[in-house]
Amino acid sequence: MVTFVKMPKSSLTMKEGTILKWYxxxxxxxxxxxxxxxxxxxxxxxxxxxxxxxxxKKLYYRENQDVPVGEVIAAIGAPEExxxxxxxxxxESAPTVEKPPTLVEARKPESTKPMVRASPLARKLAExxxxxxxxxxxxxxxxxxxxxxVRRFLEERxxxxxxxxxxxxxxxxxxxxxxxAEKMSLSRDTYPRITLIVEVDASEMKRFRERLKLxxxxxxxxxxxxxxxxxxxxxxxxxxxxxxxxxxVKIFQDVNIGVAVASPLGLVVPVxxxxxxxxxxxxxxxxxxLVKKAKEGTLTRQDLTGGTFTITNLxxxxxxxxxxxxxxxxxxxxxxxxxxxxxxxxxxxxxxxPTMFLSLSVDHRxxxxxxxxxxxxxxxxxxxxxxxxxx
Amino acid sequence: MREITYVEALREALREEMLRDERxxxxxxxxxxxxxxxxxTKGLIEEFGPERVRxxxxxxxxxxxxxxxxxxxxxxxxxxxxxxDLTALAMDQICNQAAKIHYMFGGQASCPMVLRTPFxxxxxxxxxxxxxxxxxxxxxPGLKVVAPSTPYDAKGLLKSSxxxxxxxxxxxxxxxxxxxxxxPEEEYLVPIGSGEVKRxxxxxxxxxxxxxxxxxxxxxxxxxEEGIKVExxxxxxxxxxxxxxxxxxxxxxxxxxxxxxxxxxxxxxxxISAVIVEEAFDYLDAPVVRxxxxxxxxxxxxxxxxxxxxxxxxxxxxxxxxxxxxV
Numbered sequence: 001m002v003t004f005v006k007m008p009k010s011s012l013t014m015k016e017g018t019i020l021k022w023y024x025x026x027x028x029x030x031x032x033x034x035x036x037x038x039x040x041x042x043x044x045x046x047x048x049x050x051x052x053x054x055x056x057k058k059l060y061y062r063e064n065q066d067v068p069v070g071e072v073i074a075a076i077g078a079p080e081e082x083x084x085x086x087x088x089x090x091x092e093s094a095p096t097v098e099k100p101p102t103l104v105e106a107r108k109p110e111s112t113k114p115m116v117r118a119s120p121l122a123r124k125l126a127e128x129x130x131x132x133x134x135x136x137x138x139x140x141x142x143x144x145x146x147x148x149x150v151r152r153f154l155e156e157r158x159x160x161x162x163x164x165x166x167x168x169x170x171x172x173x174x175x176x177x178x179x180x181a182e183k184m185s186l187s188r189d190t191y192p193r194i195t196l197i198v199e200v201d202a203s204e205m206k207r208f209r210e211r212l213k214l215x216x217x218x219x220x221x222x223x224x225x226x227x228x229x230x231x232x233x234x235x236x237x238x239x240x241x242x243x244x245x246x247x248x249v250k251i252f253q254d255v256n257i258g259v260a261v262a263s264p265l266g267l268v269v270p271v272x273x274x275x276x277x278x279x280x281x282x283x284x285x286x287x288x289x290l291v292k293k294a295k296e297g298t299l300t301r302q303d304l305t306g307g308t309f310t311i312t313n314l315x316x317x318x319x320x321x322x323x324x325x326x327x328x329x330x331x332x333x334x335x336x337x338x339x340x341x342x343x344x345x346x347x348x349x350x351x352x353x354p355t356m357f358l359s360l361s362v363d364h365r366x367x368x369x370x371x372x373x374x375x376x377x378x379x380x381x382x383x384x385x386x387x388x389x390x391x
Numbered sequence: 392m393r394e395i396t397y398v399e400a401l402r403e404a405l406r407e408e409m410l411r412d413e414r415x416x417x418x419x420x421x422x423x424x425x426x427x428x429x430x431x432t433k434g435l436i437e438e439f440g441p442e443r444v445r446x447x448x449x450x451x452x453x454x455x456x457x458x459x460x461x462x463x464x465x466x467x468x469x470x471x472x473x474x475x476d477l478t479a480l481a482m483d484q485i486c487n488q489a490a491k492i493h494y495m496f497g498g499q500a501s502c503p504m505v506l507r508t509p510f511x512x513x514x515x516x517x518x519x520x521x522x523x524x525x526x527x528x529x530x531x532p533g534l535k536v537v538a539p540s541t542p543y544d545a546k547g548l549l550k551s552s553x554x555x556x557x558x559x560x561x562x563x564x565x566x567x568x569x570x571x572x573x574x575p576e577e578e579y580l581v582p583i584g585s586g587e588v589k590r591x592x593x594x595x596x597x598x599x600x601x602x603x604x605x606x607x608x609x610x611x612x613x614x615x616e617e618g619i620k621v622e623x624x625x626x627x628x629x630x631x632x633x634x635x636x637x638x639x640x641x642x643x644x645x646x647x648x649x650x651x652x653x654x655x656x657x658x659x660x661x662x663i664s665a666v667i668v669e670e671a672f673d674y675l676d677a678p679v680v681r682x683x684x685x686x687x688x689x690x691x692x693x694x695x696x697x698x699x700x701x702x703x704x705x706x707x708x709x710x711x712x713x714x715x716x717x718v
Contacts, residue, residue: 001717121645121676140677140716147645147676148716 002077003052004143009069009135010041016068017041024056030076037073051137055079070116070134118145125150131157176266187328192364195323195335198376201384202339202354220284223259223313226336227283229382230311231255231275237375241308243329244366258307258327259287261294268294269327271307315339321357331366332375335359392573400542400574401431401507401563404549405469407578409439412467415553416443418454419471419507428473429509429568451477455484455506459558462504463492467553474520475510475562478527489558490533503556505549509563511602511652512689512700521689521696523653525600528560529630529662535583536629538562540604542572544627547581555583562629566602586633588640592622594714596640598663599650600626603701607650610706619714629659637663638670645676646713650701655683677718680709 007017018040024030035047036056057075061067075083116133118126122145126133129150136153138145173181187193205225212218234241234255242251255276258269270290272283293299310327315338324335337357344353358379362372395403409415416439417432423446426433436444447454451472458468472478478485485506492502512521528536535557539545545563552559589604590611599607604625611621622640626633641647647667651659660681667679682701690696712718 119676120672121674124673141718146716 001141002057002075002081002083002143003054003137003139004072005036005048005050005074005076006134006137007067007069007071007073008039008046008048009132010046014041014069016066018066019061019063019073020045021063022059023047024050024059026056026059028056030054030056050076051139052076057081057083116145117143119147121147122150129154176268180266183328184325187325191326191328193323193326193361194364194369194372195359195361196369196372196376197321197357197359198380200356200358200380201344202356204384206339206354218281218284220280221287222315222339223311223336224280224284224287225383226311226313226334227257227259227272227275227287228278228280229379230309230334231257231278232382233375233379234309235276236378237371239367239371240332240362240375242331242366243308244331244363245329249331249366252308254306254308256306256308258310258330259290260310260312260327261291263294263297263299265297268299268304269307269310270294270299270303271305273306309333311336315356321359323359324361326361326363332360332362332372334379335361392575394571395542395574396568397542397545397563397570397572398429398431398568400546400572401549402433402435403574404546404553405432406435406438408467408469408550408553409435409443412553414465414467415469416445416461416466417469417471418445418447418457420447420449420454420473422446422471427471429563429565431507431563431568432471451480452484455481455489458504458506459484459489459492459502462489462502462558463500467503467505469505469507469553472506472508475508475524476519476522478506478508478524482527485528485534485558485560486531490531493557494533501556502558505552505555505559505561507549507561507563509565509568511564511566512696513566513602515691515693515696517691518688523601523651523684525560525562525629526653526658526662529659530657533558534630535559536562537583537627538564538601538629539581539627540564540567540589540599540601540625542570542574544581544587544625546574547579548583548627550578551580551583554580559583562601564601567605570605581627584628584631584633586624586626586628586636588622588636589625590621590623592620593644594620594622595646595648595710596622596624596637596644597648597650597706597710598624598626598637598640599706600629600659601652603650603652606701606703607706610703610710613703613707614710617711619710621710626663632663632666634666634670637666641667641671642674645674647671647675648680648682648706648709648713650682650706652700653684654686655681656686658683677713677716680713680718682706682709 019037020040021038023035023037030036030050032050032053034050036050037048039046039048054076057077059074061073067073117138118133125147133145136145136149138149140146209220212220238251241255242249254274256271256273257275258271260267260269272286290303309330310333312324312333313336314322315336318338321337322335324333326333339354339356341352342355343350360372360376421427422432423436423444432444454470458470461468489502489504492500510523525536525538528534537548537552537559539548549561552561590608597607607623611623614621622644624637624640649660649663653659660683664679664681682705684699
């Protein structure tokens with residue numbers, strides 16, 4: 001059986017290699033493991049060893065020729081064996097003139113990509129492990145790559161890819177980071193998500209907050225106001241306060257709003273339970289407790305479970321708007337951007353007003369765009385009106 | 392467990408079903424006092440009388456036609472055609488009548504008949520008495536085709552075939568009639584459409600039918616001495632084929648050799664290979680190898696007959712090659 005030797009690919013970016021030196025001539029015996037050819041890769045030279053023992057039947061390229069990765073460069077077989085006609089190029093036999101061939105001259109005018117012969121199982125295995133089949137030397141009939149070739153390659157493959165970029169520090173994906181990673185992947189992979197973005201006039205919110213501080217000496221955050229407003233809007237649009245379980249959408253009785261908080265361990269989402277029945281001051285008090293516990297890392301399981309809707313506010317970091325990822329198993333999440341002074345056109349006149357962007361991501365399996373938009377309309381009305389004072 | 396022959400197993404199945412259901416009756420050439428060319432029905436006329444064990448004139452078309460008519464009108468006939476080759480004379484009754492009646496009457500009529508007939512060569516009875524024509528019937532929708540390789544399977548499948556409401560072509564094999572094997576005395580059935588792993592292995596799956604199952608098992612013994620572990624599968628039913636069993640085995644071994652005694656072109660091996668390529672493609676590490684008769688009539692000359700019918704050596708050779716990565 002004739003074994004074809006191919007131009008190896010030793011880095012992700014390598015497209016061709018230059019044959020610097022043939023260690024063996026045609027007709028010469030070669031032992032498995034003996035160096036066959038010296039090759040110049042992008043920046044370094046390597047010696048390619050013969051993978052089988054036999055006689056060098058054919059060398060397809062001369063020294064100093066550039067050869068595309070995967071191209072057959074030599075054939076090794078038994079002494080008496082006929083070389084099958086595989087339509088490989090003849091090495092140019094014209095005698096070299098005094099001038100040594102330059103790289104440009106030696107380049108073959110056209111190099112068609114070779115069809116890689118591999119068994120279906122070998123292909124599947126290579127695909128699973130992200131292996132480029134052109135790097136593998138097949139040992140099956142006619143050089144076909146079979147399962148064992150891929151397995152051998154995987155065992156012998158040096159882990160080059162990571163090493164090419166120097167790693168400064170390795171952080172294990174454990175604990176909280178791992179949970180976040182798993183939850184977010186689950187959400188991205190299974191929730192067909194749409195995000196609706198609405199600009200809200202924050203004038204009333206701002207005034208309301210200042211009045212509360214001035215007259216009652218109560219501190220409420222914008223997030224607290226949003227919790228209250230969202231809870232109210234959810235009682236009118238309960239479909240967003242739900243979860244999809246199998247073939248059923250379960251709409252929750254209680255409105256338990258999770259508020260995303262950055263803790264030293266990573267993202268945590270403590271929950272304000274029964275938010276629809278709490279006054280704004282109660283919400284503010286509860287939320288202050290939870291944030292404090294989050295920073296201290298003393299949140300209990302009770303504090304972290306049972307959420308039915310999540311609010312995530314990046315306004316304090318100067319973020320204008322973003323598209324949040326739904327917190328499974330919930331159906332929707334509200335992203336809150338910063339409040340900033342904006343020129344607003346009203347009745348043909350430009351006025352300067354504080355505005356903010358709200359972005360609602362919903363699970364499209366449960367809710368369509370229109371009902372989600374209606375929820376945002378309600379929320380906008382609540383935030384821009386004075387309905388908050390009623391509490 | 393007691394051991395009986397394939398013929399005795401078939402006879403027991405017929406007798407038990409005739410005792411169980413009075414609608415079951417037999418018809419065919421010389422199946423009465425003579426006991427059938429291969430003695431399958433021997434003694435049954437004495438027990439059940441000439442009404443239920445009916446000798447017929449030498450007309451295959453009349454035998455099957457009568458069975459079809461009886462089946463439509465509520466009986467459960469078991470017709471015997473003395474040699475499988477002679478089903479050619481009854482092809483219209485089998486393929487255009489029996490197979491289609493249920494469909495053509497919108498499901499209001501059914502044709503619960505069994506056609507028993509022996510196929511296969513190896514006994515030097517030449518072109519007209521040695522063919523393996525199972526694939527003809529597999530090609531006709533509306534027929535079930537059963538092809539047991541052991542006495543146990545023969546009995547269990549014949550009982551299932553008689554109870555089936557569809558026309559069943561029950562393929563027997565002349566080489567298997569004298570084969571002995573364990574058969575329990577208590578009643579059992581082998582379901583139609585279920586194949587069986589006859590030997591567990593992990594290097595290569597050999598799927599074989601009827602006589603070839605025995606050759607494959609012998610080949611597997613020889614290969615085991617070389618350390619090659621062969622899994623031998625017997626589909627037992629050719630239509631419907633137990634695709635799941637075949638595909639799962641190939642997914643495990645990644646290599647398949649298909650052996651059948653019929654001709655290669657459009658034969659049983661073609662169908663099974665196609666199933667493997669369609670449903671287990673990503674698991675194949677080598678091309679599917681087929682071993683079958685060359686596309687030629689079975690010769691009368693014993694050496695030539697031995698040459699055309701797949702042998703243990705051919706199976707051993709093919710398995711060695713596929714395991715060594717030479718195909």
